[in-house]
Amino acid sequence: MNLKLKIWRQKGPKDNGKMVDYPISGISPDMSFLEMMDVLNDQLVEKGDLPVAFDHDCREGICGSCSMYINGEPHGPGRGITTCQLHMRSFADGDTIHIEPWRAAAFPVIKDLVTDRSAFDRIIQAGGFISVNSGSPVDANAIPIDKHDSDRAFDAATCIGCGACVAACKNASAMLFTSAKVSHLSLLPQGQVESRDRVLAMINQMDEEGFGNCTNTGACEVECPKGISIENIARMNRQYLGAAISYSPPKATGGGD
Amino acid sequence: MSEFREKTSIVDARVPEGPLADKWVEHKNHVRLVSPGNKRRIDVIVVGTGLAGASAAASLAEMGYNVKSFCFQDSPRRAHSIAAQGGINAAKNYQNDGDSTYRLFYDTIKGGDYRSREANVYRLAEVSASIIDQCVAQGVPFARDYGGLLDNRSFGGVQVSRTFYARGQTGQQLLLGAYSAMSRMIAKGGIKMYNRHEMLDVVLVEGKARGIIARNLQTGEIERHSAHAVVLATGGYGNVFFLSTNAMGSNVTAAWKAHKKGALFANPCFTQIHPTCIPVSGDHQSKLTLMSESLRNDGRIWVPKKKGDTRKPIDIPEEERDYYLERRYPAFGNLVPRDVASRAAKERCDAGYGVGASKMAVYLDFKDAINRMGEDVVASKYGNLFQMYEKITDENPYKTPMRIYPAVHYTMGGLWVDYNLMSNVEGLFVLGEANFSDHGANRLGASALMQGLADGYFVLPYTIGDYLADDIRTGAISTQSSEFDAAEKEVKNRLHQLMNNGGTKPVDYYHKKLGKIIWEQCGMSRNAEGLKQAIADINAIREDFWKNVRVPGTEGELNQELEKAGRVADFIELGALMCQDALDRNESCGGHFREEFQTPEGEALRDDDNYAYVAAWEYQGAGMPARLHKEELHYENIKMVQRSYK
Ligand SMILES: Cc1cc2nc3c(=O)[nH]c(=O)nc-3n(C[C@H](O)[C@H](O)[C@H](O)COP(=O)(O)OP(=O)(O)OC[C@H]3O[C@@H](n4cnc5c(N)ncnc54)[C@H](O)[C@@H]3O)c2cc1C
Ligand code: SF4
Ligand code: FES
Numbered sequence: 001m002n003l004k005l006k007i008w009r010q011k012g013p014k015d016n017g018k019m020v021d022y023p024i025s026g027i028s029p030d031m032s033f034l035e036m037m038d039v040l041n042d043q044l045v046e047k048g049d050l051p052v053a054f055d056h057d058c059r060e061g062i063c064g065s066c067s068m069y070i071n072g073e074p075h076g077p078g079r080g081i082t083t084c085q086l087h088m089r090s091f092a093d094g095d096t097i098h099i100e101p102w103r104a105a106a107f108p109v110i111k112d113l114v115t116d117r118s119a120f121d122r123i124i125q126a127g128g129f130i131s132v133n134s135g136s137p138v139d140a141n142a143i144p145i146d147k148h149d150s151d152r153a154f155d156a157a158t159c160i161g162c163g164a165c166v167a168a169c170k171n172a173s174a175m176l177f178t179s180a181k182v183s184h185l186s187l188l189p190q191g192q193v194e195s196r197d198r199v200l201a202m203i204n205q206m207d208e209e210g211f212g213n214c215t216n217t218g219a220c221e222v223e224c225p226k227g228i229s230i231e232n233i234a235r236m237n238r239q240y241l242g243a244a245i246s247y248s249p250p251k252a253t254g255g256g257d
Numbered sequence: 258m259s260e261f262r263e264k265t266s267i268v269d270a271r272v273p274e275g276p277l278a279d280k281w282v283e284h285k286n287h288v289r290l291v292s293p294g295n296k297r298r299i300d301v302i303v304v305g306t307g308l309a310g311a312s313a314a315a316s317l318a319e320m321g322y323n324v325k326s327f328c329f330q331d332s333p334r335r336a337h338s339i340a341a342q343g344g345i346n347a348a349k350n351y352q353n354d355g356d357s358t359y360r361l362f363y364d365t366i367k368g369g370d371y372r373s374r375e376a377n378v379y380r381l382a383e384v385s386a387s388i389i390d391q392c393v394a395q396g397v398p399f400a401r402d403y404g405g406l407l408d409n410r411s412f413g414g415v416q417v418s419r420t421f422y423a424r425g426q427t428g429q430q431l432l433l434g435a436y437s438a439m440s441r442m443i444a445k446g447g448i449k450m451y452n453r454h455e456m457l458d459v460v461l462v463e464g465k466a467r468g469i470i471a472r473n474l475q476t477g478e479i480e481r482h483s484a485h486a487v488v489l490a491t492g493g494y495g496n497v498f499f500l501s502t503n504a505m506g507s508n509v510t511a512a513w514k515a516h517k518k519g520a521l522f523a524n525p526c527f528t529q530i531h532p533t534c535i536p537v538s539g540d541h542q543s544k545l546t547l548m549s550e551s552l553r554n555d556g557r558i559w560v561p562k563k564k565g566d567t568r569k570p571i572d573i574p575e576e577e578r579d580y581y582l583e584r585r586y587p588a589f590g591n592l593v594p595r596d597v598a599s600r601a602a603k604e605r606c607d608a609g610y611g612v613g614a615s616k617m618a619v620y621l622d623f624k625d626a627i628n629r630m631g632e633d634v635v636a637s638k639y640g641n642l643f644q645m646y647e648k649i650t651d652e653n654p655y656k657t658p659m660r661i662y663p664a665v666h667y668t669m670g671g672l673w674v675d676y677n678l679m680s681n682v683e684g685l686f687v688l689g690e691a692n693f694s695d696h697g698a699n700r701l702g703a704s705a706l707m708q709g710l711a712d713g714y715f716v717l718p719y720t721i722g723d724y725l726a727d728d729i730r731t732g733a734i735s736t737q738s739s740e741f742d743a744a745e746k747e748v749k750n751r752l753h754q755l756m757n758n759g760g761t762k763p764v765d766y767y768h769k770k771l772g773k774i775i776w777e778q779c780g781m782s783r784n785a786e787g788l789k790q791a792i793a794d795i796n797a798i799r800e801d802f803w804k805n806v807r808v809p810g811t812e813g814e815l816n817q818e819l820e821k822a823g824r825v826a827d828f829i830e831l832g833a834l835m836c837q838d839a840l841d842r843n844e845s846c847g848g849h850f851r852e853e854f855q856t857p858e859g860e861a862l863r864d865d866d867n868y869a870y871v872a873a874w875e876y877q878g879a880g881m882p883a884r885l886h887k888e889e890l891h892y893e894n895i896k897m898v899q900r901s902y903k
Binding site for chain 1: 312315316319330331332333334335337339340349351387389390391392393394395396398399401402403404405406407423424426429430433436437438440441443444450452475504505506538539541542543544546644645648649651714715718761762763765766807809810814815817818
């Protein structure tokens with residue numbers, strides 16, 4: 001296959017960046033999209049040019065590193081796949097392919113197609129956990145869990161933290177990502193204890209990071225490679241309202257022994 | 258002084274005295290403790306945020322130590338462990354099929370072909386049950402049955418169902434559990450997280466590991482970090498083969514740098530070639546994809562009985578199919594251990610019975626499973642794996658059998674550690690796949706996740722205290738010392754050399770060349786002559802690499818070619834050591850198959866009289882043969898027998 005690539009090149013966080021054309025030939029339809037990028041990069045290195053920087057690691061759709069905005073869609077054409085799972089057979093000979101980084105204020109570009117998604121980590125740090133220390137937990141079968149709840153928790157827990165939901169959203173909202181973690185934990189008895197604090201803290205952090213509001217357009221669900229459902233957003237909103245109404249933060253109690 | 262006795266040799270594992278079943282409990286009761294007030298004054302560096310590193314970092318921070326964590330990805334959640342599919346073992350006996358700590362211990366020793374350390378393996382089996390409890394408490398959504406209790410499946414090399422799983426994404430769910438525990442401690446200030454940082458050297462002060470030199474991958478800055486102890490949980494080195502199922506970034510650099518500073522590298526030639534992976538499709542291939550071993554529970558492996566049969570698999574009638582694993586190993590059938598299954602596939606393909614365009618593949622067929630259980634049930638068990646297969650190959654495994662071939666998957670070898678998981682370098686601890694660990698010459702499926710989490714949640718947090726108890730009055734370790742100066746200078750020189758050698762060839766050119774040699778000469782089968790040639794060839798690659806590799810850009814920026822170059826430089830040196838180790842071991846055991854040493858039926862032939870040892874290698878300089886130290890293995894509780902899965 002012969003293709004015309006148009007790729008976002010940006011030297012560093014402060015550089016303006018621009019689209020640059022790269023014709024490429026001899027691409028096999030069995031290659032993955034990232035293997036096509038490898039071919040391009042080896043050619044650039046051999047010519048003495050700078051290769052295109054992009055994040056990737058597992059190359060099987062599970063680590064959430066890869067993150068290219070291809071022809072106007074996060075992770076490119078095709079549903080339920082990440083960029084690394086996209087294959088060149090999805091394109092036709094002679095196609096022009098536009099390749100850009102995620103665009104969102106909360107995900108600043110570091111270089112070329114690499115963005116800084118550490119805001120997601122900070123949302124999890126705000127409350128995306130169950131407070132239990134390593135040591136001597138109770139037996140795993142001490143608390144039976146309804147299979148349906150456990151399956152729904154699992155579905156939400158499969159989020160890979162890629163950020164496609166943010167990139168797909170015209171408001172750059174992180175609601176799908178945040179609600180997936182809130183749902184995963186609150187659907188399990190172990191996670192229910194802290195659910196009120198969790199939802200308040202995580203939503204608060206999300207706002208602080210500069211993600212936009214959710215206006216229910218549903219673009220996130222369509223582009224999510226893991227099929228995370230917007231039902232999770234509804235569930236989180238319910239929990240948030242409940243928590244916000246009934247909640248008064250605990251007063252600090254100092255001193256004593 | 259520590260309760261722990263003095264070492265009698267460089268490879269003395271200092272296994273505690275007493276009966277096997279009491280060693281760990283007794284040891285825990287006697288290791289020294291660090292009081293909560295003193296822990297606050299102690300810093301620990303943990304490199305790696307996979308299952309081993311994340312669980313260790315979280316646990317140490319919960320106990321009160323100041324932890325600094327490092328990973329090269331943009332988030333700790335993306336460590337390679339995330340990709341593990343099939344499951345994690347634990348001797349819970351929830352299925353009441355007679356499982357016990359002893360059986361898990363026995364299966365692991367036998368599966369490892371009697372080349373692992375008894376006391377460590379027993380401890381692993383002993384703490385396995387607590388891992389499941391810990392993960393459930395963190396909210397890991399393991400598969401459950403309709404009664405709401407945990408479900409199990411079985412894996413190769415065993416006859417019980419002890420594998421816990423979360424659909425085909427067990428590693429993801431376990432890692433997210435450990436990552437959430439870490440996140441909690443990051444928020445509390447117990448862990449300082451350094452994403453996009455790569456450790457490029459370990460710093461020894463007065464013989465003790467006291468810090469690291471790291472490169473900030475985003476800015477290119479070289480940084481010094483000090484601590485009272487350094488923990489490496491940096492994963493395996495399967496990518497030395499170029500093509501493997503490991504994530505692209507997985508590398509040996511951290512372990513190799515430690516090796517160059519004196520840490521012994523044990524059993525480097527013990528690598529695991531996993532039998533069920535999607536075959537190579539062309540030269541462009543950048544990595545290989547595993548199809549979980551759990552598929553062998555219900556899938557049947559076969560090739561045509563006729564050589565060079567080009568019919569479509571569905572057109573080949575039942576009586577013309579050779580279910581060769583069921584034929585050769587009736588007791589275990591499709592569930593023989595990985596090394597056995599991989600060699601059997603290679604044997605059939607080499608003999609001309611392979612299928613697919615390349616003829617380097619065998620079928621993994623779900624026809625009978627679909628007939629027996631229905632497509633729905635098969636989909637609920639393996640749906641995501643089938644989908645993954647279809648995305649890559651464009652073939653529907655519900656309709657036509659999968660094509661599979663063995664691929665490099667896991668490395669049993671790694672840095673040598675004692676019973677406390679400390680290397681021979683004081684204060685340098687090694688966890689998870691990075692250590693030579695508990696799997697001997699072959700790892701059983703679902704045991705790597707178990708080992709990583711055992712090391713991080715349940716072993717290191719206790720054993721490290723015994724070492725750190727001497728440091729409660731040391732005070733913060735300064736980074737302004739001649740040792741840090743020297744290490745930093747060395748790192749900078751090396752980067753500089755890579756950037757400025759004026760070469761012409763991309764890094765991948767060398768990596769592919771190296772991988773091909775190792776795959777052919779030090780892969781599924783090896784012989785003395787091939788190994789000797791490989792060592793010479795690898796040394797030639799090393800020289801060529803340093804002269805002719807081209808790394809564009811600069812040191813002071815995000816530079817992925819530079820990252821790769823550093824890693825490949827270390828892989829090249831490691832490759833030579835792997836071949837040296839394979840050449841030294843004049844026997845076949847587990848994943849190490851020396852053609853000269855086999856039974857008349859073509860099974861691995863061990864030599865327990867001469868090779869029942871861990872080969873721990875000491876670095877002697879690039880291109881120089883390493884020096885061998887032998888840790889003799891003593892089996893007091895298990896009789897060594899020829900492995901049989903017939
Ligand atoms: C596809 C696949 C499926 C698998 N499935 C299973 C399974 O079902 N069951 C099972 O038991 N095992 C399975 N395994 C094996 C298992 O996943 C691994 O052995 C295990 O996850 C390794 O964990 P780890 O914590 O030791 O290292 P890793 O998860 O590899 O983590 C290494 C960490 O070290 C960091 N690091 C490395 N070098 C440096 C450096 N120089 N500087 C800074 N940071 C560094 C990385 O950033 C990363 O955080 C599978 C393996 C593969 C490849
Ligand atoms: S919700 Fe989906 S799109 Fe968003 S981060 Fe998670 S996996 Fe990616
Ligand atoms: S590289 Fe891991 S999800 Fe694409």
